[in-house]
Amino acid sequence: MTAPQTPQVNSRQAALSQDASSKERLRLWLRMLRVTRQVEAALREKLRTEYDSTLPRFDVMAALLQAPNGLKMNELSKRLRVSNGNVTGIIDRLVEDGSVERIAIEGDRRATRVRLTPAGRDAFTLMAEAHEHWVNDLFEGVTAEDAHHIGELLHRLPTHTGAPS
Amino acid sequence: MTAPQTPQVNSRQAALSQDASSKERLRLWLRMLRVTRQVEAALREKLRTEYDSTLPRFDVMAALLQAPNGLKMNELSKRLRVSNGNVTGIIDRLVEDGSVERIAIEGDRRATRVRLTPAGRDAFTLMAEAHEHWVNDLFEGVTAEDAHHIGELLHRLPTHTGAPS
DNA sequence: TATAAAAAGTTTAAGCTTGAAATATATTCC
């Protein structure tokens, strides 16, 4: 009891509030995870039953819609932030059902360009519209203002954990 | 040009603001998805390289830690909101490496109880502590207040899309 | 110009996930 107390108390308080922040952040993360999984499950189910499709296919097609001239496999996997082996498989299946085509790139026989077929574009347009409705319904309880607000706050969350944006 | 215009204009305005909300909600959803995936990827990487484990294993062990007497497969899959076939596989692997044990339930030979072994409990304790640190680091830019605030807002988001909480 | 290094994609092995079918046991009810 004769030792100087201030530094000890300070560091203890620091440790405590550090711990409290940590717990609060952990809670936030678990909540985000729960909500995200729930929404993903609902969307997956909808895509499956109503369009016989999947979320990964939807993501790929959404990326391809933005690039009428197609994308190289490389660009696609970077844009979606998934492994290139992953993209290979998804594209294989999209080619199989006629939504996507692989196009040779003249001047580089290693690379392939990949783009939506007209049928793929049509199919995706329908799905995308439905998708927006589903999301709108799922987020029914959130006003546009709240959505905007949460979105802004989310901006401070980790977006670039090493990977480029 | 001679038809009454007011109702038409009203409905057009309604459609427009409906559309704006819808777009705002879609943006929110995409942002949530992006952040969540980024954090999940970082945590998965950490669990893999530092503990030779995975997120699903972590989730299962976390659920089991709360139930010292173990849980039935059924309860586990309900609690984690994943299919029971899924849980079977994860538990198989956890049993294989000695973290979990299956226990017969007397009086019902259909069901099994599943619980952490002492080794599993120890291993999980270490991982859980590291996990909290990782999350804390990933969410570094978020103050405890912001975390709390976002968490509150997230509460209004879909939590019960049919499934029990 | 040979050879090494880099780049683009695919393949592979392992694990996660689902929905549906199958198996085994328990319960209900006639």
Added chain:
DNA sequence: GGAATATATTTCAAGCTTAAACTTTTTATA
């Protein structure tokens, strides 16, 4: 008691995902 139904779990087929190994082609460089 025995048939029908319900419950608990596993198995299966298909698809997603990753990291690592591999193949092919291009580019750099000695």
